[in-house]
Amino acid sequence: MTAVASSAADMTSAASTMADSLSEDTTNDLAIEVKDVTMIFNMASEQLNSLKEYFIKLVRHELFFTEFRALKHISFNVRRGEVVGLVGTNGSGKSTMLKIIAGVLEASEGECIVRGNIAPLIELGAGFDLELTARENIYLNGALLGYTKAFIDEHFQEIIDFAELPDFVDMPMKNFSSGMVARIAFAIATITEPDILIVDETLSVGDVFFQEKCEKRIQHFIQSGNVTVLFVSHSIEQVERICQRAIWIEKGDLRMDGPVKEVCEAYRAQFA
Amino acid sequence: MADTATTSPVVQSHAKNETEKDLFILHQLVTKDFKLKYRRSVLGVAWSVLNPLLMMIVMAVVFSTMFAAARGGDIPNYPLYLILGNITFSFMSESTTAAMHSIIDAAPLLKKVKVHRFVFPVQKALFALVNFAFSLVAVALVMLWFRIVPTWHIIWLPVCLVLLVMFCMGLGLLLSALSVFFRDVMHLWSVVITAWTYFTPIFWSINFIDQMHPALQVLMRANPMYNYLAFMRDIFLYQTSPSLQTLLACAVWAVIALALGYAVFHKNEHKFILFI
Numbered sequence: 010m011t012a013v014a015s016s017a018a019d020m021t022s023a024a025s026t027m028a029d030s031l032s033e034d035t036t037n038d039l040a041i042e043v044k045d046v047t048m049i050f051n052m053a054s055e056q057l058n059s060l061k062e063y064f065i066k067l068v069r070h071e072l073f074f075t076e077f078r079a080l081k082h083i084s085f086n087v088r089r090g091e092v093v094g095l096v097g098t099n100g101s102g103k104s105t106m107l108k109i110i111a112g113v114l115e116a117s118e119g120e121c122i123v124r125g126n127i128a129p130l131i132e133l134g135a136g137f138d139l140e141l142t143a144r145e146n147i148y149l150n151g152a153l154l155g156y157t158k159a160f161i162d163e164h165f166q167e168i169i170d171f172a173e174l175p176d177f178v179d180m181p182m183k184n185f186s187s188g189m190v191a192r193i194a195f196a197i198a199t200i201t202e203p204d205i206l207i208v209d210e211t212l213s214v215g216d217v218f219f220q221e222k223c224e225k226r227i228q229h230f231i232q233s234g235n236v237t238v239l240f241v242s243h244s245i246e247q248v249e250r251i252c253q254r255a256i257w258i259e260k261g262d263l264r265m266d267g268p269v270k271e272v273c274e275a276y277r278a279q280f281a
Numbered sequence: 282m283a284d285t286a287t288t289s290p291v292v293q294s295h296a297k298n299e300t301e302k303d304l305f306i307l308h309q310l311v312t313k314d315f316k317l318k319y320r321r322s323v324l325g326v327a328w329s330v331l332n333p334l335l336m337m338i339v340m341a342v343v344f345s346t347m348f349a350a351a352r353g354g355d356i357p358n359y360p361l362y363l364i365l366g367n368i369t370f371s372f373m374s375e376s377t378t379a380a381m382h383s384i385i386d387a388a389p390l391l392k393k394v395k396v397h398r399f400v401f402p403v404q405k406a407l408f409a410l411v412n413f414a415f416s417l418v419a420v421a422l423v424m425l426w427f428r429i430v431p432t433w434h435i436i437w438l439p440v441c442l443v444l445l446v447m448f449c450m451g452l453g454l455l456l457s458a459l460s461v462f463f464r465d466v467m468h469l470w471s472v473v474i475t476a477w478t479y480f481t482p483i484f485w486s487i488n489f490i491d492q493m494h495p496a497l498q499v500l501m502r503a504n505p506m507y508n509y510l511a512f513m514r515d516i517f518l519y520q521t522s523p524s525l526q527t528l529l530a531c532a533v534w535a536v537i538a539l540a541l542g543y544a545v546f547h548k549n550e551h552k553f554i555l556f557i
Contacts, residue, residue, distance in 0.1 A: 050555065059463060059465045060463045060465045060466075061465070063463065108392070108554075111393070112395035113391060113392060113393065113395055113554055114554055115551045126295050127395070135389045135390045135392070135393035136389075136390045136393075136394060138313060138317070140317055140320070141313060141316065141317070145313065145316065148309055149309045149310070149313055152306045152308070152309040153306060153394055153396055154394070155295045155296050155302045156294055156295060156296070157293055157294065157295065157301070157305065158305060159293070160293065160294045160295075201294040201295075
């Protein structure tokens, strides 16, 4: 699914997208390549969740699906170290795009090539089992993110310190508040410099102080220049503040792709 | 996501390859299940030994008194016969039932993080194997009680377990994939397990089969669980090597189940996210 294939076509498309002239190896410089991605959902007229219903419909030839195109021929490239904001109104396909990039959803057509490991901050703490203690969850979540055991051992204290929850390490996480869960999740996902960081509205969790701390850490990643950041937020101001470039997806179409100022202005203009 | 070797920093933060990652996940998931199973129980892991022993005692009493006729003949070392049948069958029933729910239970995770989906059902078979190891302690206790000295034939045990794990994994993969699309499978499977319990000689004598209709006899002997039970009893109770027929049947079922389970799972796994 994430096979890395370099071809002449990639080179040209990469060169045309960005005006950066230093291109020793243009293909390798791309962290994310989205090539003509179309996502089609078959929306059954009603949800069929039982065998009986399914066979009845099958026999009666009533298995009709209405096609819904969540994404239509989307193509863009993101270079390593770029900070890209995705904007668009609700239901326009931003989350679908992110899921395809994160590798949990397969595109119906086209392909998406991702180079490097992804730290998904989409809804923090998805891999937690709240019956387990924070310590156990850190190992479980770390494993799911692809960390090695030795690495977690080494950085365990660091994770706890960042989350500022040293007194609750051996407490079952069901007793945690949602803010505390988010702290732990953020700390694990960002303990190492990921190649690609996907931030989806996650900065709105936790208290103000922790939000600032999270944003500082993301800024730190951005400044390092090695981390590619995909940022999704409904706060257009936040996108403008953090990102360099923005991609506007509207009703499944790629409406605009360019410098953050221009895109955000155009995005705002539609409401005016 | 796949090959990060070229870009990873000096400290090895991420697993070298997908296999290493999957193994660590499997290890963590098995540990998790194990901890959750015994959390807040006073005797903890001792239950894994006690449970099969107590079940054996209950069934031994029931089928030696009230339903003695149901045994269909006299069985020497009946408690050992029972416990071997019980633990082998529950290995299958527990692992497949757990595997069936595994994908749906992992839904929040599968929607967010890219993980190999097969780890969830496969993990359940491995967890059942850990439990099985404890059940074997119970078997050892029973053998000690009845002064049955194990013979060299128990070196067949790894072979039996590998085949049984393959069979259960395959079944688990199949069920986990099917249940994503049709939740009915979950309700149906408990009925199937109950029927299967009675059609497998767990508490009744295999001689009983000889009195059945010839067609039914074939069916009863083709039953995969019949063969896995026969294998276990051969090496522990009858202290012989398993017959070629048993060995073959076990192996064929293991391969069929795993191939079918894997094929169905693999063909449909990319669609899971749309249904969970």
